[in-house]
Amino acid sequence: MLDHIDIEVLKGGSALRRQVRDFVETETFHRTPETWDSFNPDFSRKVAAEGWIGMTWPKRYGGGERSALERYVITEELLAAGAPVRAHWAADRQIGPILLAAGSEYLKELLLPRIAAGECFFCIGMSEPNSGSDLASIRTKASKADGGWLVSGQKVWSGYAHRAHYMNLFARTSPFDKESRHKGVTQFVLDMSSPGITVRPIYNLANDHDFNEVIFDDVFVPDAMLIGEEGDAWGQVSGELAHERAGAERWLGTFGLLTALIDEVDAGIASGDAERIGRVVAQVWTLHRMSLSIAASVREGADLPTVAALVKDMGTELDQAVPEVARAVMTESRRLASPTGETFQRILRRSTLYAPAYSIRGGTREILRGIIARGIGLR
Numbered sequence: 001m002l003d004h005i006d007i008e009v010l011k012g013g014s015a016l017r018r019q020v021r022d023f024v025e026t027e028t029f030h031r032t033p034e035t036w037d038s039f040n041p042d043f044s045r046k047v048a049a050e051g052w053i054g055m056t057w058p059k060r061y062g063g064g065e066r067s068a069l070e071r072y073v074i075t076e077e078l079l080a081a082g083a084p085v086r087a088h089w090a091a092d093r094q095i096g097p098i099l100l101a102a103g104s105e106y107l108k109e110l111l112l113p114r115i116a117a118g119e120c121f122f123c124i125g126m127s128e129p130n131s132g133s134d135l136a137s138i139r140t141k142a143s144k145a146d147g148g149w150l151v152s153g154q155k156v157w158s159g160y161a162h163r164a165h166y167m168n169l170f171a172r173t174s175p176f177d178k179e180s181r182h183k184g185v186t187q188f189v190l191d192m193s194s195p196g197i198t199v200r201p202i203y204n205l206a207n208d209h210d211f212n213e214v215i216f217d218d219v220f221v222p223d224a225m226l227i228g229e230e231g232d233a234w235g236q237v238s239g240e241l242a243h244e245r246a247g248a249e250r251w252l253g254t255f256g257l258l259t260a261l262i263d264e265v266d267a268g269i270a271s272g273d274a275e276r277i278g279r280v281v282a283q284v285w286t287l288h289r290m291s292l293s294i295a296a297s298v299r300e301g302a303d304l305p306t307v308a309a310l311v312k313d314m315g316t317e318l319d320q321a322v323p324e325v326a327r328a329v330m331t332e333s334r335r336l337a338s339p340t341g342e343t344f345q346r347i348l349r350r351s352t353l354y355a356p357a358y359s360i361r362g363g364t365r366e367i368l369r370g371i372i373a374r375g376i377g378l379r
């Protein structure tokens with residue numbers, strides 16, 4: 001499924017890595033290992049100015065017509081550096097590809113150049129209070145109106161809905177029918193400044209405001225903002241979720257903590273601790289190679305949903321293991337003896353609070369394992 005690829009297939013990969021490292025070095029963002037999921041529009045515009053948003057898209061839509069492997073190198077380096085890429089993340093990772101595959105010419109021309117310029121940010125409106133894993137059971141509905149649709153219902157866990165310009169909204173346009181539960185669902189581009197939208201914050205375990213609940217009270221969406229065919233968005237959403245699951249962010253969530261841990265224990269480490277750290281470093285390397293293989297096989301039309309689920313499941317396991325290893329290795333006495341022990345503790349605290357969510361967002365572990373089982377013929 002995941003063919004070995006020669007890293008040298010990416011000609012100029014090292015030069016590209018150097019370019020990103022130089023770029024993040026000169027940037028003034030508060031560079032700590034915890035910042036990659038911070039929402040920073042100024043930073044996103046600078047990334048765009050480098051040509052690093054929409055970089056695989058056609059030039060006529062503001063893209064760079066570069067390869068998936070080049071994009072992979074850029075995103076991996078930005079994430080590993082803890083660069084605050086969250087503002088443009090969803091639009092670059094999954095909305096652009098969906099619009100290119102299924103969007104009308106109008107939507108492509110309206111949105112893709114602005115996304116590529118770092119001026120247009122998206123949130124994702126899939127989950128609802130009673131529909132997460134079973135996405136087909138959504139109740140938010142869009143009813144036909146003159147020249148468009150009226151949306152009513154509720155979404156939940158919508159990351160940065162309070163700052164995004166648009167939501168990629170998943171709604172029912174025909175009543176639920178259990179015989180054909182994947183039919184009658186439609187995707188829309190919803191302008192978040194439309195009348196009738198209420199966004200309420202939900203504070204996470206770390207007391208940060210990232211996700212929200214979003215309530216729609218007869219919100220008007222013009223016909224032109226419908227993506228693809230009415231009632232036939234299930235395949236689009238599955239493709240979108242594969243993009244959401246396959247990226248390096250699925251195993252670089254606690255990379256900053258891991259590098260901080262290695263710096264802390266650099267001098268004098270017991271062999272048991274070295275083994276613990278060695279195991280997670282080996283997993284990082286494996287996932288790096290798997291993600292690179294996915295980027296390489298995208299152009300050959302690989303079975304993305306299955307391999308994406310595999311990477312996310314393994315990546316989550318790694319991301320949740322790193323704080324445990326860090327707690328075991330970085331004993332109280334070691335921390336007190338370290339001049340940077342307090343900073344390390346802050347990073348560890350944050351990673352510990354964020355890690356439980358990693359195996360839920362973008363699809364829970366059980367759901368991913370079901371997809372993998374089907375993909376390899378076990379279901």
Ligand SMILES: Cc1cc2nc3c(=O)[nH]c(=O)nc-3n(C[C@H](O)[C@H](O)[C@H](O)COP(=O)(O)OP(=O)(O)OC[C@H]3O[C@@H](n4cnc5c(N)ncnc54)[C@H](O)[C@@H]3O)c2cc1C
Binds near residue numbers: 133
């Ligand atoms: C940090 C974070 C950010 C998120 N961001 C967004 C966002 O921006 N937009 C958005 O739309 N959503 C977002 N989500 C929501 C996320 O997609 C859902 O939480 C997820 O799909 C699970 O749905 P649920 O919470 O309703 O849990 P449920 O689906 O109710 O699952 C509860 C438990 O039951 C298990 N389960 C459910 N079905 C099965 C089954 N068939 N077989 C075996 N076990 C099963 C699950 O694995 C889980 O353990 C985010 C979630 C998190 C944690």
